[in-house]
Amino acid sequence: MSQRQLPFTPDLPHRSSVFESVATFVLLAALLYLGAGILVPLVLATLLAFALAPLVTWFNRRLHLPDPVAVIVSVALALAALSGFAYLAGTQIIKLAAELPGYQETISTKIAGLQQQFGNNTLLEQINGAIAGLSDQMASTETRPGAPIPVTISNEIGPLGILSSVLGSIIGPVATVAIVAVFLIFLLMGRGDLQERFIRLVSGGRYSKANIAIADASKRVGRYLLIQLAVNTVYGTIFGIGLWLIGVPSAILWGLLIVLFRYIPFVGALIIAVVPFLLAFAVDPGWDMLILSVGLFLLLDLTTANVIEPRLYGSSTGVSAIAILLSAMFWATLWGPVGLILATPMTVCLVVIGRHLPQFQFLETLLGSEPVLSPSERLYQRMLRGATEDAIEMTEDHIEAHNTQHYLDGVMMPALRLASNELADGPDALPQRRRLVESFEALIREIATVEWPEHSSVLLIGGRTEIDECAATLLGIRLANEGIESRVLPPVAVRQEAIGRLDLEGVEVVVLVFMGDDIRTHTRYVSRRIRRMAPEARVAVCALNDLSAQESNETLHVDTIYRSVDDAVDGALTGLRRHASDDLQASGRAEPFAGAGRGDDALGQAIEQIADSFEIPFATINLLQDDRHVEDDAAFHLTSIVTETRQPLVVHSKTAHPLVGENAYLQTNGIDLYAAVPLVLADGTCVGALALLDYEPRAFSEEDVTRLEAAAQDLVQRFGNVSAG
Structure with a gap:
């Protein structure tokens, strides 16, 4: 009995997801549009709460006002400032309306002059005709002595009708201001409870993340609003005084209005x-007046937008310019002019939420100003495209800001790891791998001089692909910086057809x-062949992929496995030192301070x-040659100071030292006193330091330093100058 098979539709879930996303967006936009009457006052009150919260806190802490009183005083001050602004603007508008008719003759004369200079221009004729018509209309409405008064028949409007008309024109704005003020008072008074409810709603149990998000949003939005108010106020003052x-x-009116309109992004001013x-x-x-006015605006606006605001704002918003523009268009479509003013603060809140709450991370990616790719990802994308010039420019900028070693370890090696994960070891990805390797080689030529010797004690071989060879090159550069010469060979050197010709001499x-x-x-095969060809050579693997963590020396048949470039460098240093020590002992000589007093031998006692x-x-x-320092760079830093200066070093963890600073070795291990003197051999070589460590606070006098130097000299005489036996 056959069964009917359903057709395979792998893209249905994706289409459904896209449809759901679009439907959700449309539904939210509809709710925002239909609920504008409630949401606009609420959003205005929320943003004002961000701005007034520091003032309320100041009243609480400095003047010791109760919280309700501090809230009422703060809101009253804000309303007083708004009322003063509205009063000044209103009086200036009334004054301007009374003066406008006197300017018509000047406009007509100036346009007529333009017509004479540029000929009969249709646009100028239309403008002049409109002004003439307006003048005739205004003249016809003036009452002349002896002229008949026009009579019109209309319904009589009583005092109640006049009152209704006036109230109808002002009740809307007054009601909006009143609603915003009430919302603002309740938000400020209940800000603690509302914050807890918001945390409970969005945290998903991750309260620390939600707290950080709220604090960041409050700081960024509040700082943005206050700085914007200060910048706009100074801008409007200078603009108004300049026009005056x-x-x-x-001029006062235009200075006041430009303070308000500059909240509209890009075009408000x-x-x-x-x-x-x-x-x-x-x-x-x-x-002259027009030219000076335009020049004043251009000078003021360009200076503010390109010099002052970038320095003051810094990263306070964290929103990209294109995001602000799109946000302004979106909110203006939904909420009109008020949406233009609210666009930037609301977008800042969305970016902060996306930065700290994983479920909204897409908001930061879409709207944020921070790069969405890490430096290593950006470098990888450039090398993948073969954009070598861009990669070199990025490399130079990063090295200038940090250093070459930080670039190699923190940017280039992670970029190679991305390439290894994405570009499979197959013919399909071969063109991309070759393009990436060409860019890599060009970058290496720019930042490092690489000349591999014909013979060296350390041989680095790329495992399987060209990307492995690139990683081996970075390891070789690190070893060269440590004074160890090495050779780097491509993967083909250990392929079955070529490994027999591998030069392992030395x-x-x-x-x-x-x-x-x-x-x-592959590792087992190469290790087996190398052991046959050079039994005395040690075989190690540098496995830079986390998925190789389950491998061990036994499974790979090698002597050592390194999990990082740092481990490989340290292992090479340790191995070569051990080999040198073995050669020294084989020649009948021993190292100074052999064993470094680790055991219960004579030196330890x-x-x-x-x-x-x-x-x-x-x-x-x-x-200095102790391999324990490989794992403890902080202690090595102290030892290196003593050996370089060849002077005693006394450090207390709670007291800053000019040469040491805040040493992590002391703080981490709870050491209060570190006192050390150099160990100088008879031939003048300083090999390390004799150090005393105390976990309790205590003084260390000059006499104690002299005693410690005498003890160090005694150790050098007894255990330091060891010659052939």
Whole structure:
């Protein structure tokens, strides 16, 4: 019995998801549009709460006002400032309306002059005709002595009708202001409870993330609003004073309005500045007033937008310019002019939410100003496209800001890891791998001089692909910076057809570098062949893929596995030191301070006696060539200071030292006192330091330093100058 198979439709879930997203967006937009009457006052109150919250806190802490009183006083001050602004603007508008008819003759004369200069222009004729018609209309409405008064028949409007008309024109704005004020008072008074409810709603149990998001949003939005108010106020003051000095009518009005209109992104200041330009054109028979007004606006606006605001705002908003523009268009479509003013603060809130709450991370990606790709991802994309010039420019900028080593380890190596994960070891990805390798080689030539010697004790071989060879090159550069010469060979050098011709003369360590995860079979084969060809050489693997973590020395048949470039560098240093030590002992000589007093030998007992003599719990010898320093860079930093200066070093963890600063080794291990003196051999070589460590606060006098130097000289005489036996 056959069964009917359903057709395979792999893209249905994707289409459904896109449809759901679009439907959700349309539904939210409809709700925002239909609910504008409630949402606009609420959003205005929320943004004002961000701005007034620091003032309320100041009243609470500095003047010790109760919270309700502080809220009422703050809101009252804000309303008083708004009322004063509205009163000044209203009086200036009334004054301007009374003066406008006197400017018509100047405008007509100036346009007529333009017609004479540029000929009969249709646009100028239309403008002049419109002005003439307006003048005739206004003249016909004036009452002349002896002229009959026109009579019109209309319904009689009583006092109640007049009152209704006036109230109808003002009740809307007054009601909006009242609703915003009430919302604002309740938001400020209940800000703690509302914050807890918001955290409970969006945190999903991750309260720390939600707290950080709220604090960040409050800081960014509040800072943005206050700085914007300060910048706009200074801008409007300078603009108004400048227009007054130029002679433009109602200069105070334009200074006030430009403070408000500059909250509209990009074009707000220009929208309101056009009106005083037209007035300058109408008032002045010449052109000086118009030219000076335009010049004042351009100088002020360009300086503010390109010099002052970038320095003041910095990263306070975190919103990209294109996001602000799209946001302004979106909110203006939904809520009209108020949406233009609210666009930037609301977008800042969305970006902050996306930065701290994972479920809204797409908001930061779409709207944020921060790069969405890390430096390593940006470099990888450029190398993948073969954009070598862009990659070199990015490389130079990063090295200038940090250093070459930080770039190699923190940017280039992660970029190679991305390439290894995405570009499969197959013919399909071969063109992309070659393009990436060409860009990599060009970058290396720009930042480092790489000349591999014909023979070296360390041999680095790319495991399987060209990307592995690139990683081996970075490891070789790191070793070169540590003073270790190495050779780097491509993967073809250990292929079955070529490995028999591999030159292993003088090679002590062979390191196979892999960025991928499939390394077992290939590593076993290469290790087996190398052991047959050079039994004395050590074989190591540098596995730079986390998926290779389950591999071990036994599974790979190698001596050592390194999990990072740092481990490989440290391992190479340790291996070569150990090899040098073996050669030294084989020649009948021993290293100074052999064993560094780690065991219960004569040197260890002597160090313990020194500690007892100072009544200090711990004494140690720190040697520059001690492999323990590979894992403890902080302690090595202290030792290097002593050996470089060849002077005693006494450091207390709670007291800053000019050479040490805040040393992590002392703080992490709870050490209060570190006292060390150099260990100088008879031939003048400084090999390390004798150090005393105490976990309790105690003084260390000059006499104690002299005693410690004498103990160090005694150790050098007994255990430091070891010659052939």
